[in-house]
Amino acid sequence: MDKFVIKGGTPLKGEVTISGAKNAAVAIMPAVILSDGPCILENLPDISDVHTVKRILAEMGAVVKNIDKNTVEIDPRPVDTDIVPCELGRKMRGSYYFIGALLGRYKRAVCPLPGGCDFGVRPIDQHLKGFEALGCECMVKEEGMIEVSADELVGDNVYMDLVTVGATINTMLAAVKAKGLTVIENAAREPHIVDLANFLNTMGADIRGAGTDVIKIRGVEHLKGCTYSIIPDQIEAGTYMVAAAASGGDVLIKNVIPKHLESISAKLEEMGVIIEEFDDAVRVVRNRPVKRCSVKTLPHPGFPTDMQPQITVLLSIGKGTSIVNESVWDNRFQYVDELVRMGAKIRVNGRIAVIEGVDYLTGASVRSTDLRAGAAMVIAGIIAKGTTYVEDIKYIQRGYEDIVEKLQALGADIRLSSTPD
Ligand code: EPU
Numbered sequence: 028m029d030k031f032v033i034k035g036g037t038p039l040k041g042e043v044t045i046s047g048a049k050n051a052a053v054a055i056m057p058a059v060i061l062s063d064g065p066c067i068l069e070n071l072p073d074i075s076d077v078h079t080v081k082r083i084l085a086e087m088g089a090v091v092k093n094i095d096k097n098t099v100e101i102d103p104r105p106v107d108t109d110i111v112p113c114e115l116g117r118k119m120r121g122s123y124y125f126i127g128a129l130l131g132r133y134k135r136a137v138c139p140l141p142g143g144c145d146f147g148v149r150p151i152d153q154h155l156k157g158f159e160a161l162g163c164e165c166m167v168k169e170e171g172m173i174e175v176s177a178d179e180l181v182g183d184n185v186y187m188d189l190v191t192v193g194a195t196i197n198t199m200l201a202a203v204k205a206k207g208l209t210v211i212e213n214a215a216r217e218p219h220i221v222d223l224a225n226f227l228n229t230m231g232a233d234i235r236g237a238g239t240d241v242i243k244i245r246g247v248e249h250l251k252g253c254t255y256s257i258i259p260d261q262i263e264a265g266t267y268m269v270a271a272a273a274s275g276g277d278v279l280i281k282n283v284i285p286k287h288l289e290s291i292s293a294k295l296e297e298m299g300v301i302i303e304e305f306d307d308a309v310r311v312v313r314n315r316p317v318k319r320c321s322v323k324t325l326p327h328p329g330f331p332t333d334m335q336p337q338i339t340v341l342l343s344i345g346k347g348t349s350i351v352n353e354s355v356w357d358n359r360f361q362y363v364d365e366l367v368r369m370g371a372k373i374r375v376n377g378r379i380a381v382i383e384g385v386d387y388l389t390g391a392s393v394r395s396t397d398l399r400a401g402a403a404m405v406i407a408g409i410i411a412k413g414t415t416y417v418e419d420i421k422y423i424q425r426g427y428e429d430i431v432e433k434l435q436a437l438g439a440d441i442r443l444s445s446t447p448d
Contacts, residue, residue: 031417031431033408034440035390039276041437045264045283046072046428047097047257051219053121054196055226055257056080056101060089060128061203062230064252065102071257072428073097075421079118083125086112109133113172117141119425123154123193126175127200130163135176137168153191157198160185161205180205182246187213190326195220195242202244203232211242217327218287222258229253259283262333262399263427264309265291269337270406270434271311272300273344278437281308290330294322294338298345319347319384324355336362336403343371344410345384353378362400365393369407369415390415395422402427409439416444 047070057080059066071077073096081099085091087110090102109129116122116139129136141151155165155175163177182205185198195215200223202209214220216238224237230250236242264283271278272295285292285304292302292309299318303310320342324332332355342349343366353359360375367373368391372383390413395401401423408415417423420443423430434441 028418029420029443029445031405031408031420032442032444033390033405033415033417035409035411035413035415037274037409037438037440039271039274039278039409039434039437039439042279042281043267043433043437044281045259045267046070048072048219048222048260049074049076049262049426050121050192050217051222051257052077053080053119054124054219054223055255056084057124057128058200058223058227059084059101060103060106060125061131061200061227062103062250062252064104065100066230066252067094067098067100067254069098069254069256070259071097071099072260074424074426074428076119076121076425079115080121083112083115083122086115109135109137111136111138113139113170120149123151124196124200126154126158126173127197130158130175130177130180130201131204134178134180135174137172137174140167140171140173151193153187153189153194154197156187157185157194157211158201161198161201161209163201182207182209182244184210184212187211189213190215192217192220192326196223199223199227199234199242199244202246203227203234203250204248205246207246209244209246211244212240214240214242215326216240218258218261218284226255229255261287262331264288265331265334266337266402266406266427267433268292268295268309268311269334269341270409272298272313272317273341273406273410275313276437277310277312279308279310283307283309285309290328291334294320294330298341317341317345317384319345319349321350321352323352326355332356332359333399335359336400337406339363339373339380339382340366340403340406340410342382343373343385343388345382347384349382349384351380351382353380361396362403365396365404366407368393369411387412389413392416392418395419398422398426405430405434405441409434409441
């Protein structure tokens, strides 16, 4: 069983370069299916979720050519099916973006119901609401497959009952070649939604308002191939910011968009961490004790839920009592038991965690309960006294390119161990 072995106690120092955004990549890659010609995608993160999307595209007939580790050329012209391969599709939640993209191309899509990290119930009712507004019928078929189809896709107004990244993206994908105007109200505003809109517009789409809560999409008949560079990963950057702060380090985090990091920077500053912003980098320094803080996760531009486990680790060594309120997912504190085994004092009641800061954490064997929780365990290992073994690292490899190498370059004593248990 692969695991990370971390000897804690070294403050992180130096520079780290952030990779492309996972959640932009997993939306943009399926969108290539809408194009009439090949697309070159640059700054793609080299992570297992991206490998899975490449394999899905290849299995559907696309020609997927790796130009280098972070650049791929995808020719969608040979795709000859509207069915997403079941086993691969189930591996990751983002595979449902193939529904929107295939609808745009074939007016029909068959896709496995989504898998991915487990934070409790993860409904897709708002995705279906978007598709239905455009004239689709949605049917759950045998073996957990869903079929969505329409005789014709026609634009309409869609009001999302809650702010959802996935349903906003899927509705955009389905609307981009629909007839007429689609207006998504109460749309999500995450940076990867803007990135997807920019990519589609580069291909010839007519999308306005991405990044606000009203997105207007006027359907076009054709989209052409293009070359596009994915934005840097907000959450990978935030994870290194918190790791730097938690370890009492001094790290320059390069290839970031500081604007995307504002909510994270603001909370770190409240905790007494020094943040220096440059055009495309941030420097994070902590040379004082961590102050207590209250954090509530919210859709963008609020504090991201995907940073909640990492910030909880930092607060676990803060002075005083902190509160973390998870308002996006209903079951995202599963990792807390692991942190408690490292000496953290945290009580969870529903969506609220109450954290009594302790002087230090102690190394232990801990599991990654999901991607971001796994990253949080790595940070906990870096600051703990003694040795931490982080298991189930397959979750972490879904979203963090070269995490071991990047942390080693910052001075962390971390290695991958592949010895059988
Ligand atoms: N929701 C519904 N109905 C829907 C869709 C969502 O009720 O039809 C609810 C969800 O249950 C949740 C809330 O709306 O309570 C927000 O869900 P959202 O749709 O925004 O999440 P998602 O699209 O499934 C993406 C990211 C997640 C990230 C969330 C929130 C991808 C592939 N995943 O998920 O990222 O936590 O947005 O920002 O983009 C991660 O990267 O570790 C990760 C889990």
